[in-house]
Amino acid sequence: MTPTLFDVYEILGLVVDGDPVTCRPIKDMRKFIEDNLGIVPDGNLARLRHTWLKANFKELLRDAAPVQVYRYTRAYLLFLISVTIFADALVSTVPTRYLQFFEDIEGANTYAWGAAALAFLYHSLGKACTFKRRHFSGSATLMQLTTCFGI
Template sequence: MPYFELSGFESAALIQTFDLQYDLISALVRRWRLESHTFHLPCGECTVTLEDVALQLGLAIDGSAVTGVSARAEPATLCYSLLRASPGDDESNFSGLKFTWLKANFEHLSVNATEEELMCASRAYIMHIIGGVLMPDANNNRVHLQYLPLLADLHNVRSYSWGSAVLAMLYRELCRTTKPHAVDIGGCLLLLQSWALYRMPFLA
């Protein structure tokens, strides 16, 4: 927990997952309007805001933008430098880390773990939170490697506006899912559902 507090992910690390109400999410998607990024409801327009992200997820909404790194090391080198482990040779060209691999390598820590091992495990857990809860894609089975370099210095992680990135991805996924060919949705659906139930308690 001290490393999560250091990085600004202490609240996100404590997020409790719960069953999603897909009928509610589908109803919201049907009412999403691309041109205004709002839900059109009988009572008017509304949307998830940065304030909602800060209050419900405890993430920073000010700071540097979360963007991909333009020039990064080879995936295996990057993983070894920040996690002290890397997926096998069969995935030498990987662009993301599978959750199964993260769990297999970082679920258990020795009671005598060094500070470096604790920091690597913290990075791995934050990567799991990012890809599994905060910014999952529609497949929801891995996290993109682009986020790992941003976790290199855990003191600096909180300087990024993670909340803005979470909201931007949710908006993007809502826009993508309104298209006829879309079959699934990514983004922080926990945020979307909890926002709807908090802001419109009659839905509960």
């Protein structure tokens, strides 16, 4: 069984048409992170650790300013896509470049997340077959439901 764009839409409910999920180069990663999240981690800025995201964006105060609400929302969405549609069983980090899709929270739904999820899954499966990897990357939900039910 091979998952299709239709399967992605039906199973995951992700939009399959829209703006492409392609990253643009980020010139100043430190400033980019600070502008979008308000704080910058120590160390490697190309990937953000899940533990760092959880520690710094665990609980939003009730009287938080709108800018804080947006920052916490960006952090949550970044974590969410890294454990669902762009999941990688070997790493507990997320590429910082994905943060650019949440700079404009209201515009995040214009991207073809379903197409990106399927492309990521196909790429991962190709690497697993070619390089005999023993781990799975991509949407496990999509893969399981497609193969179990022949959707």
